[in-house]
Amino acid sequence: MELSKIIASIKKECPDITSVFFVGCGASKAELYPAKYFFEGNAKKLRVSLYTANEFVYATPVAVNEKSIVITCSLGGSTPETVAASKKAMALGAKVIAVTHNANSALAKNAHFVVVHGFEANYAAKLEKMTLVLGLATEILNQYEGYEHYDAMIDGMSKIYDVIETSVATAVTSAKAFAESYKDEPVIYVMSSGATHEVAYAFSICLLMEMQWMNSGSFHDGEFFHGPFEIVDKDVPFILLMNDGRTRELDARALTFLQRFDAKTTVIDSKDFGLASSIDSSVIDYFNPMLISAILRVYAEQLALLRDHPLTKRRYMWKLEY
Amino acid sequence: MELSKIIASIKKECPDITSVFFVGCGASKAELYPAKYFFEGNAKKLRVSLYTANEFVYATPVAVNEKSIVITCSLGGSTPETVAASKKAMALGAKVIAVTHNANSALAKNAHFVVVHGFEANYAAKLEKMTLVLGLATEILNQYEGYEHYDAMIDGMSKIYDVIETSVATAVTSAKAFAESYKDEPVIYVMSSGATHEVAYAFSICLLMEMQWMNSGSFHDGEFFHGPFEIVDKDVPFILLMNDGRTRELDARALTFLQRFDAKTTVIDSKDFGLASSIDSSVIDYFNPMLISAILRVYAEQLALLRDHPLTKRRYMWKLEY
Numbered sequence: 002m003e004l005s006k007i008i009a010s011i012k013k014e015c016p017d018i019t020s021v022f023f024v025g026c027g028a029s030k031a032e033l034y035p036a037k038y039f040f041e042g043n044a045k046k047l048r049v050s051l052y053t054a055n056e057f058v059y060a061t062p063v064a065v066n067e068k069s070i071v072i073t074c075s076l077g078g079s080t081p082e083t084v085a086a087s088k089k090a091m092a093l094g095a096k097v098i099a100v101t102h103n104a105n106s107a108l109a110k111n112a113h114f115v116v117v118h119g120f121e122a123n124y125a126a127k128l129e130k131m132t133l134v135l136g137l138a139t140e141i142l143n144q145y146e147g148y149e150h151y152d153a154m155i156d157g158m159s160k161i162y163d164v165i166e167t168s169v170a171t172a173v174t175s176a177k178a179f180a181e182s183y184k185d186e187p188v189i190y191v192m193s194s195g196a197t198h199e200v201a202y203a204f205s206i207c208l209l210m211e212m213q214w215m216n217s218g219s220f221h222d223g224e225f226f227h228g229p230f231e232i233v234d235k236d237v238p239f240i241l242l243m244n245d246g247r248t249r250e251l252d253a254r255a256l257t258f259l260q261r262f263d264a265k266t267t268v269i270d271s272k273d274f275g276l277a278s279s280i281d282s283s284v285i286d287y288f289n290p291m292l293i294s295a296i297l298r299v300y301a302e303q304l305a306l307l308r309d310h311p312l313t314k315r316r317y318m319w320k321l322e323y
Numbered sequence: 324m325e326l327s328k329i330i331a332s333i334k335k336e337c338p339d340i341t342s343v344f345f346v347g348c349g350a351s352k353a354e355l356y357p358a359k360y361f362f363e364g365n366a367k368k369l370r371v372s373l374y375t376a377n378e379f380v381y382a383t384p385v386a387v388n389e390k391s392i393v394i395t396c397s398l399g400g401s402t403p404e405t406v407a408a409s410k411k412a413m414a415l416g417a418k419v420i421a422v423t424h425n426a427n428s429a430l431a432k433n434a435h436f437v438v439v440h441g442f443e444a445n446y447a448a449k450l451e452k453m454t455l456v457l458g459l460a461t462e463i464l465n466q467y468e469g470y471e472h473y474d475a476m477i478d479g480m481s482k483i484y485d486v487i488e489t490s491v492a493t494a495v496t497s498a499k500a501f502a503e504s505y506k507d508e509p510v511i512y513v514m515s516s517g518a519t520h521e522v523a524y525a526f527s528i529c530l531l532m533e534m535q536w537m538n539s540g541s542f543h544d545g546e547f548f549h550g551p552f553e554i555v556d557k558d559v560p561f562i563l564l565m566n567d568g569r570t571r572e573l574d575a576r577a578l579t580f581l582q583r584f585d586a587k588t589t590v591i592d593s594k595d596f597g598l599a600s601s602i603d604s605s606v607i608d609y610f611n612p613m614l615i616s617a618i619l620r621v622y623a624e625q626l627a628l629l630r631d632h633p634l635t636k637r638r639y640m641w642k643l644e645y
Contacts, residue, residue, distance in 0.1 A: 019368065026545070026546060026548075026549040027546055027548075027549025027550045028549070028550070029549075030546065030549075041372055041384060042382060042384045042385065043384075043385055044385075044386065045385060045386050046341065046370075046386075047370075048368075048369075048370045048371075049370075050363055053543050053545040053546050054545070055545040055570075055572075055573050056516060056517065056543070056545050056570055056573065059569050059570050059572055059573060060364060060517060060568075060569040060570050060608065062363060062364045062365075063364065063365055063366075063367060064366065064367050064368075080549075082545070187509055187510070187538075188509070188510050188538045188540075194378060195378065195382060203550075205540065206542055206546065206549075206550035206551050207549075207550040210540075210550055210551050210553060210554045211549075211550040211551070211552075211553040211554075212553070214553060214554055215554075216509075216510045216538070216540070216554065217540055218510075218527065218532075218538070218539055218540030218541070219540070220528055221375050221378070223348070223375040223376070223377040223378050223404070224348060224349055224352065224375050224528065226348075226349075226645060227348040227349025227350070227351075227352075227402075227528075227529075227533075228349045228350070228525075228528035228529040228532055228533040229528050229532050229533070230533075230639060230640075230645075231532060231533040231534070231536060231637060231638060231639060231640060232532045232533075232536055232537075232538065233639070246382075247381050247382040248377075248378060248381050248382055250377075250381055251377050251378065251381065254645075257645075258645055261645075262639075286382065315553060316553060317552060317553060317555070317584075318552075318553060323548060323552075323576075323579075323580055323583075
């Protein structure tokens with residue numbers, strides 16, 4: 002079902018929704034973040050929250066009820082905590098939308114609506130999850146409150162996949178250079194701001210720690226000057242994800258500092274890929290995370306190749322019960 | 324002014340507040356988190372957000388208006404981003420409450436109300452900021468919506484300082500053992516859940532990275548199994564902050580895993596300090612962060628001693644413009 006029709010259907014039955022909850026774990030939680038960030042910044046009345054699934058299950062917010070929309074997200078649709086959260090939301094009377102790659106999964110079966118996203122086809126397909134969730138947030142906001150840049154958002158969502166595919170094709174050379182330079186680092190820091198904040202987080206905990214067993218930390222670059230920057234020294238390795246949009250000032254301030262003290266700095270900058278030539282400035286903030294995530298995927302692939310450590314290699318995940 | 328009177332005064336002038344924003348940077352942002360977590364979990368209608376100050380300044384949420392309460396927080400009251408955020412909130416017509424140690428600071432001068440907290444006197448004084456902000460959140464919730472456990476919260480706030488002072492006195496031996504064991508680690512991970520989530524964050528970015536120049540990363544322990552746990556191996560160092568409350572299940576699951584694979588694990592557990600003997604179970608979740616922060620302070624002090632690296636030592640902060 003089209004996103005707009007899902008929300009129209011919910012609105013018909015429940016015209017007085019008061020809160021929206023996004024619930025997921027790990028990469029899926031991080032992929033919900035741009036939608037949460039968009040919604041929190043633009044909603045005039047509606048509430049929004051983002052929870053890691055088990056916290057939603059064990060310390061369920063009192064506002065989850067028949068006036069809530071709960072969006073749950075899991076790639077394979079079998080993440081136990083997220084399935085439990087979806088069931089809990091259903092039991093509390095919320096309208097539940099599952100976003101998953103697997104239409105027959107437990108998550109899909111424990112929801113009122115299912116949004117199925119791609120994954121294997123190409124880099125753009127890997128960003129469908131994040132983009133469709135942003136699309137759901139846009140529909141909720143527009144249908145319940147009105148959103149003045151709705152047309153620009155819809156237009157952006159029609160173009161971002163082409164931007165991604167065009168951009169990744171040009172990223173391999175710089176990705177190889179990154180991999181060569183960072184492959185033996187004892188620890189790598191990642192930071193960004195705005196809608197891209199949790200792209201830094203996901204690259205740190207999933208691509209580096211989970212898929213490469215490399216030590217890493219991440220933080221918002223607005224926080225950099227209030228603690229983490231004291232770790233900066235010549236050659237300490239950072240990855241800075243730079244947005245084209247309102248929080249670029251924060252990213253740029255961090256870059257200036259990293260350069261001043263000769264930190265080892267890799268920058269992935271939406272401006273270098275011409276995001277603004279496809280996406281209207283009124284909504285560009287919200288499309289940086291899709292583009293930058295795709296570029297980072299190329300970077301991770303080159304790192305995995307050079308380290309002879311496939312991105313699918315695990316010691317615990319999928320191998321044992323925990 | 325008493326916290327209850329500040330909120331009563333705001334309510335008299337503005338009975339239809341719709342949103343609450345917490346704004347700060349670094350440790351001050353983290354110290355706002357327990358109040359935000361409490362409010363998000365217990366408010367039925369009111370919205371709540373927590374922003375790092377510069378993001379609030381550069382990408383100001385559209386809901387900041389005359390129906391908002393904005394709580395800004397800075398120890399010295401001179402953090403430029405937080406002062407700018409306070410000014411912006413005032414200009415947009417919000418009711419602004421500054422929480423600071425310095426009653427004559429720029430932050431205090433750019434607010435409708437000022438809450439002054441202690442710091443130097445003892446460990447309890449260092450936790451006044453976090454506790455008073457939770458007190459403000461409790462008053463807002465109770466006066467605008469009603470909060471069934473209000474009396475238990477007020478009672479808890481009258482007792483937590485004694486719990487802290489009693490507990491820190493017993494923590495020195497284990498803190499020395501921690502310092503001896505972790506002083507030469509190349510990287511240290513910190514994790515927790517619930518209201519204590521950003522205590523882990525603050526220990527990682529402020530105590531370890533900023534004040535000890537030690538590499539570190541932090542994450543919610545509900546997220547541990549969705550990425551970070553793949554870094555676990557024999558002797559990889561973790562600090563796990565265990566709550567007495569609803570999310571203890573998440574903390575315990577992480578502990579079981581760490582022990583199973585012989586990770587180097589330091590646990591700071593509210594149960595070991597008898598938090599439940601002073602704080603009612605209906606509100607205990609929200610008092611873990613104060614107790615655990617105080618214990619961590621003792622741990623950091625012992626680490627600093629053994630490493631001959633005072634907690635006040637900086638290379639950039641307070642020394643140059645950036």
